[in-house]
Amino acid sequence: GQNIDQPTEMTATEGAIVQINCTYQTSGFNGLFWYQQHAGEAPTFLSYNVLDGLEEKGRFSSFLSRSKGYSYLLLKELQMKDSASYLCAATDSNYQLIWGAGTKLIIKP
Amino acid sequence: ETGVTQTPRHLVMGMTNKKSLKCEQHLGHNAMYWYKQSAKKPLELMFVYNFKEQTENNSVPSRFSPECPNSSHLFLHLHTLQPEDSALYLCASSQDLGTGNNEQFFGPGTRLTVL
Numbered sequence: 191g192q193n194i195d196q197p198t199e200m201t202a203t204e205g206a207i208v209q210i211n212c213t214y215q216t217s218g219f220n221g222l223f224w225y226q227q228h229a230g231e232a233p234t235f236l237s238y239n240v241l242d243g244l245e246e247k248g249r250f251s252s253f254l255s256r257s258k259g260y261s262y263l264l265l266k267e268l269q270m271k272d273s274a275s276y277l278c279a280a281t282d283s284n285y286q287l288i289w290g291a292g293t294k295l296i297i298k299p
Numbered sequence: 300e301t302g303v304t305q306t307p308r309h310l311v312m313g314m315t316n317k318k319s320l321k322c323e324q325h326l327g328h329n330a331m332y333w334y335k336q337s338a339k340k341p342l343e344l345m346f347v348y349n350f351k352e353q354t355e356n357n358s359v360p361s362r363f364s365p366e367c368p369n370s371s372h373l374f375l376h377l378h379t380l381q382p383e384d385s386a387l388y389l390c391a392s393s394q395d396l397g398t399g400n401n402e403q404f405f406g407p408g409t410r411l412t413v414l
Binding site: 194198220221223225230231232233234235238240277279281285286287288289290291292 | 301303339340341342344355389396397398399400401402403404405406407408
C-alpha cells in the first residue's frame with residue numbers, strides 16, 4: 191500500500207532550528223510536497239522536490255532522497271508564527287497526492 | 300488569500316438536513332478537488348474534476364454529491380449525513396492534472412458538524 195509517515199507533534203524554541211522528517215512508500219514517484227497549515231486556515235505550498243538534494247528557500251529548506259524514500263523540512267531561526275502543522279505529500283505514478291497526517295509544530299518562547 | 304474561496308466557513312446540520320458547500324477559484328485553473336480533513340488523519344481525497352469532468356471518486360458514500368458547473372466553481376451537496384462525517388472540508392485547485400509539480404491551492408475550508 192501507499193503510506194506517508196511523519197511525526198505527530200514536535201516542539202522547538204524560538205530562534206532555534208527544527209527538522210521535520212517524512213518517509214514515503216508510493217507506487218511510483220513524481221515528487222514530494224511540503225505544505226504549511228495554520229490552525230483554522232488553508233494549507234499553503236512551501237516546497238516541491240523531485241530530484242535528490244537540498245532546496246533552500248529563505249529560512250525554509252527541503253531535502254529529498256529518492257533511494258531512501260525520505261524527505262525533511264528544515265526550519266531555521268524559528269519564529270512564533272511558524273507554529274503550524276506541516277503536511278508532507280508524495281506524488282505517485284498516477285500523479286495523485288498521497289498525504290501524511292501532518293506534524294504539529296509548537297514554538298515556545 | 301490563495302485565490303480559492305469557500306462558503307460557508309462553518310456549518311452545523313442535522314442528519315436529515317440537505318445542505319451544499321460552495322467553492323470558487325479565481326486562478327484560471329483547470330482542475331478542482333474536494334478533500335476531507337479529520338483530526339490527526341491524512342487529507343482524504345474525495346473528488347477530482349478536470350475541465351468540469353469528474354476524474355476521481357474515491358469510494359465516497361452517495362450522501363456526498365459533487366457538482367462542477369464550470370472550471371471555476373465546485374459544489375458538494377450533502378444529505379442524510381452521519382455524525383462521523385463531521386470534519387473540515389477543503390476545496391483545492393491546480394493548473395492541470397497529470398504533472399509532477401502540480402501545486403494545489405487550497406481554500407480555507409468549511410468546518411462541518413453533523414448532529
